[in-house]
Amino acid sequence: MSAGTEFLAVVMEKLRGRIRELDETIEFVQKDIEGMHEYYWENYTEMDQYGYENFDNSQALLTQINANQENLNMRRRLKRMLDSPFFGRVDFIYDGDDEAETFHIGIGNFSEKRGGIPLIYDWRAPVSGLFYDYDRGPASYEAPSGRMHGEISSKWQYKIRGGRMIYEFESDMKIDDDILKQELGTNSDTQLKNIVRTIQKEQNAIIRNTKDKVLVIQGAAGSGKTSVALHRIAYLLYHDRENLRSSNILVLSPNSVFSDYISHILPELGEENIREMSLDLFAYRELKDTVADCEDRYHQIERQIREGCAGRDRQAREARYRWKQSKEFVQCVEGFLVELEDRLVDFQNVEYKGMEKKAEEILKLFYHKFSGVPLLSRMDAVMECFVDEYETLHDKTLPEEELLVIRERFESLYVTTDLYVIYNWLLEDSGYPALRDVPAEKRFLKYEDVYPLLYLKYRLLTGAARRNIRHLVIDEMQDYSYLQYVILGLLFPCNMTILGDRAQTVDQEPMDVLTFLPEIFGRKIRCIEMKKSYRNTAEIAEYAGKITGIEGVEYFQRHGKAVEERRLASREEALDEVLRQVRLIRLEAEAAGEERGTDERREMPGAEEMRGASKAGPTREKSSAESGSEIEYENAAVLTMTEEEAIDAYRYLKERREDVYYIDRDSSLFQKGITVTTFYLAKGLEFDQVFVLGGEKESPLFQQFRYICATRALHELYVYDFGA
Numbered sequence: 001m002s003a004g005t006e007f008l009a010v011v012m013e014k015l016r017g018r019i020r021e022l023d024e025t026i027e028f029v030q031k032d033i034e035g036m037h038e039y040y041w042e043n044y045t046e047m048d049q050y051g052y053e054n055f056d057n058s059q060a061l062l063t064q065i066n067a068n069q070e071n072l073n074m075r076r077r078l079k080r081m082l083d084s085p086f087f088g089r090v091d092f093i094y095d096g097d098d099e100a101e102t103f104h105i106g107i108g109n110f111s112e113k114r115g116g117i118p119l120i121y122d123w124r125a126p127v128s129g130l131f132y133d134y135d136r137g138p139a140s141y142e143a144p145s146g147r148m149h150g151e152i153s154s155k156w157q158y159k160i161r162g163g164r165m166i167y168e169f170e171s172d173m174k175i176d177d178d179i180l181k182q183e184l185g186t187n188s189d190t191q192l193k194n195i196v197r198t199i200q201k202e203q204n205a206i207i208r209n210t211k212d213k214v215l216v217i218q219g220a221a222g223s224g225k226t227s228v229a230l231h232r233i234a235y236l237l238y239h240d241r242e243n244l245r246s247s248n249i250l251v252l253s254p255n256s257v258f259s260d261y262i263s264h265i266l267p268e269l270g271e272e273n274i275r276e277m278s279l280d281l282f283a284y285r286e287l288k289d290t291v292a293d294c295e296d297r298y299h300q301i302e303r304q305i306r307e308g309c310a311g312r313d314r315q316a317r318e319a320r321y322r323w324k325q326s327k328e329f330v331q332c333v334e335g336f337l338v339e340l341e342d343r344l345v346d347f348q349n350v351e352y353k354g355m356e357k358k359a360e361e362i363l364k365l366f367y368h369k370f371s372g373v374p375l376l377s378r379m380d381a382v383m384e385c386f387v388d389e390y391e392t393l394h395d396k397t398l399p400e401e402e403l404l405v406i407r408e409r410f411e412s413l414y415v416t417t418d419l420y421v422i423y424n425w426l427l428e429d430s431g432y433p434a435l436r437d438v439p440a441e442k443r444f445l446k447y448e449d450v451y452p453l454l455y456l457k458y459r460l461l462t463g464a465a466r467r468n469i470r471h472l473v474i475d476e477m478q479d480y481s482y483l484q485y486v487i488l489g490l491l492f493p494c495n496m497t498i499l500g501d502r503a504q505t506v507d508q509e510p511m512d513v514l515t516f517l518p519e520i521f522g523r524k525i526r527c528i529e530m531k532k533s534y535r536n537t538a539e540i541a542e543y544a545g546k547i548t549g550i551e552g553v554e555y556f557q558r559h560g561k562a563v564e565e566r567r568l569a570s571r572e573e574a575l576d577e578v579l580r581q582v583r584l585i586r587l588e589a590e591a592a593g594e595e596r597g598t599d600e601r602r603e604m605p606g607a608e609e610m611r612g613a614s615k616a617g618p619t620r621e622k623s624s625a626e627s628g629s630e631i632e633y634e635n636a637a638v639l640t641m642t643e644e645e646a647i648d649a650y651r652y653l654k655e656r657r658e659d660v661y662y663i664d665r666d667s668s669l670f671q672k673g674i675t676v677t678t679f680y681l682a683k684g685l686e687f688d689q690v691f692v693l694g695g696e697k698e699s700p701l702f703q704q705f706r707y708i709c710a711t712r713a714l715h716e717l718y719v720y721d722f723g724a
C-alpha cells in the first residue's frame with residue numbers, strides 16, 4: 001500500500017471517530033437544552049421576582065445552544081472532508097533540522113483532538129503556502145512568529161473521491177500542469193468551481209494579500225479573477241475571525257444569475273455564504289421615496305444598440321450621459337452645493353410654546369456652527385439645539401409627538417426637501433434640460449440620472465456610510481463609472497477587492513477605470529494584473545484575441561476543436577444548426593426536471609488515464625452505441641446581441657427541446673442545459689459550447705459583443721451569421 005493510501009486510511013478512520021464523538025456530544029447537549037426548557041416551563045412562576053434566576057437560565061441556555069451550533073458546524077465540515085480529506089502534501093526540512101516534517105493539505109484543518117497537532121492543514125494555513133508557491137528545493141513561508149525558511153524535500157498531489165484514492169503522484173512542479181489541464185478540461189459545472197487544488201502562484205499571492213486595503217485586479221477574460229476574489233474572501237475570513245464575519249462582506253455582482261453562479265463557493269470552502277447585491281437594485285431602493293421607477297444598466301445598453309451609430313441626437317445624448325457620470329459632474333455638484341446654501345432656506349423665526357428662535361440665530365447656527373453637516377440634515381441639527389435649550393429651561397424631556405411638531409416647524413424653513421426638484425435646479429444651472437415636472441408617483445428616471453440623483457442625495461443628507469460592511473468585492477469593475485466609484489467610496493469606507501477586465505466593457509466609449517481609481521481611493525490602493533488565462537482552449541483564445549487585438553495575454557495551452565464560423569441563409573437555419581451541433585449529456589426529459597448534479601458528475605478518469613492525459617479535453621463521452629466517440633457536455637449557450645433576438649431564439653429552440661432556459665435581467669437561477677441570453681447578461685459565466693448568433697455589425701458595441709461571447713466558451717465556439 002502506498003504512503004498516501006495508508007495515510008488516507010488512518011485519516012478516514014479518525015475522521016469517522018471524531019464524527020461519532022460529535023454525534024454523541026450533539027445529542028447530549030441537545031438533551032441538556034431540552035431539560036433546561038422543561039425546567040423553565042415547570043418553574044417560571046416560582047422564580048425570584050427580580051428575574052435573576054430567569055436571566056441566569058436564559059444565559060446558560062444560550063451558551064448551550066451556541067456550543068451545539070459550533071458542534072453542528074464542525075460535524076458538517078468533517079463530513080464534507082470524508083469525501084476528499086486532503087489533496088496535497090509537502091515535506092519540509094526546517095533550517096537547522098535534519099528530518100523533514102510532513103504536512104498534508106486539505107479543504108480544512110483536522111486534528112484528532114480539539115487543539116491537537118493537525119493531521120491535515122487547511123489550505124489557508126500559513127504552512128500551506130509552501131504547496132502553492134514552491135517547487136522542490138529552498139522555500140519559506142510566513143508564520144505568525146516570522147518567516148520560516150527551509151527546504152522542500154518532496155511534494156505530492158492526490159485526487160481522492162468518496163474517501164477513495166483515485167491517484168497520487170510525486171511532483172516537482174508547483175502545481176503539475178497535467179492536473180491543471182485535467183481540471184480545466186472537464187465539463188463546466190453549472191456553477192463556478194473551487195480551485196483549491198490548483199491555485200497558481202500568482203493567484204495565491206493575491207488570495208493571501210492582507211496588506212493592501214484596496215486591491216484592484218485587472219485580468220484577462222478567464223484569468224480566474226472571480227475565483228481568486230472568492231478564495232481571497234475565504235482566506236480573509238479564516239485569518240481574521242475576530243474582526244471579520246461573513247455578514248461583514250458584500251459582493252457587488254452584476255445580476256442575480258451571477259450571484260447564483262458563485263453562491264456555493266464559500267460554503268464549499270467551509271465558510272458561510274456572503275451577501276450579494278447589484279448596485280442598480282440598491283440605487284433603485286435608495287431612491288424609491290423620490291421617484292416611482294428607474295431604468296437599469298441593461299435598458300441603457302439595449303437602447304444604445306437600438307440607436308446604433310445613427311440615432312437622432314445620439315451624440316448629444318451620449319455626451320450628456322458621459323457628463324452626468326464624470327468627474328466634472330462631481331465637481332459641478334460641489335459648486336452647486338455652495339450656492340444651494342442660500343437658495344434652499346427661507347430663514348424665519350421659529351416658535352414653540354412660548355420659546356422662540358430668531359431667524360438671525362438660526363442663520364448663524366446654520367452657516368457657522370453646523371456648516372459641516374450636509375444641507376438637508378443641517379436644520380435637524382439646529383432643531384436639536386433648540387430642543388436642548390427648551391428641555392434645559394423647562395427641566396423636562398420632550399416626548400416624541402412634540403419633537404415631531406418642532407421638527408416640522410424647522411423643516412418648513414426649507415424651500416423644498418424634494419431631491420427631484422433640487423436635482424432639476426442642478427441640471428438647469430448646468431445648462432441641461434430638467435426632468436419632467438410630474439408628481440412623485442409618475443416620476444421615472446432614465447439610467448443617466450439614477451446615480452447623479454443618488455449622489456446628490458448622499459451629499460445632502462447624512463448617513464450614507466454602511467459601516468457594518470468591512471470588505472466590499474466589486475466584480476466587473478469596468479462597468480462602473482467615475483461617479484459610481486465616488487458613491488461606492490461614500491457608502492463603503494472599508495477594504496475592497498475590485499476586479500475586472502477593461503476589454504469586456506459594454507460601453508460605447510470604453511474607459512480604463514484604473515486611470516481614476518487611485519484618485520478616488522488614494523494611496524491605499526494597489527493594482528495587480530493577471531495576464532494568464534485559463535478558461536478557453538488555445539483555439540478559442542486565439543480567435544477571441546484577434547477580435548480585440550489585445551496583446552500580451554498568456555494562454556494556458558489546452559487544445560480543442562477549431563472555432564467554426566459560418567454564414568447561414570436565415571436565423572432559423574442558424575438555430576437548426578445549433579440544434580444539430582449541441583451535445584449535452586442528459587436526455588432532455590431527465591435534464592428538464594432534475595436538480596443540480598452531484599459530485600459524481602464532475603468525476604475524472606482514474607490514475608492511469610490521468611497520467612497519460614495530456615490530450616486533455618472534456619472527459620465525458622457518450623457510449624459508442626449512442627454516438628460513436630463523440631464528446632458530451634454539461635451546458636451550452638446561445639448568445640445574442642439584443643434581448644429581442646434572445647427571446648426569439650429561445651422560443652424557437654424551446655419548441656424543439658425541453659432543456660432550454662432563457663436568462664433575463666430578473667432571472668436568479670443558472671441551470672444545466674441550453675442557456676439563451678444576451679452577451680451582456682452572459683458576462684462572468686462560462687459554458688462548454690457557445691453559439692454566437694448574428695449581431696448588428698454597425699453597432700459600436702459589436703466588437704465587445706463578439707469578444708464577450710467568444711470568451712465564455714470553454715471547449716467549443718460556433719459563430720453563425722445569417723442573411724444576405
Ligand SMILES: Nc1ncnc2c1ncn2[C@@H]1O[C@H](COP(=O)(O)OP(=O)(O)OP(=O)(O)O)[C@@H](O)[C@H]1O
Nearest residue numbers: 195198199200221222223224225226227534535684
Ligand atoms: N488555478 C486554477 N485552477 C483551476 N481552474 C482555474 C484556475 N484559475 C482559473 N480557473 C478556471 O478558469 C475559469 C475562469 O475563471 P473565472 O471565471 O474566475 O475567471 P474570470 O477572470 O473572472 O473570467 P471572466 O472575466 O472572463 O468572467 C474557471 O473555469 C475557473 O475554474
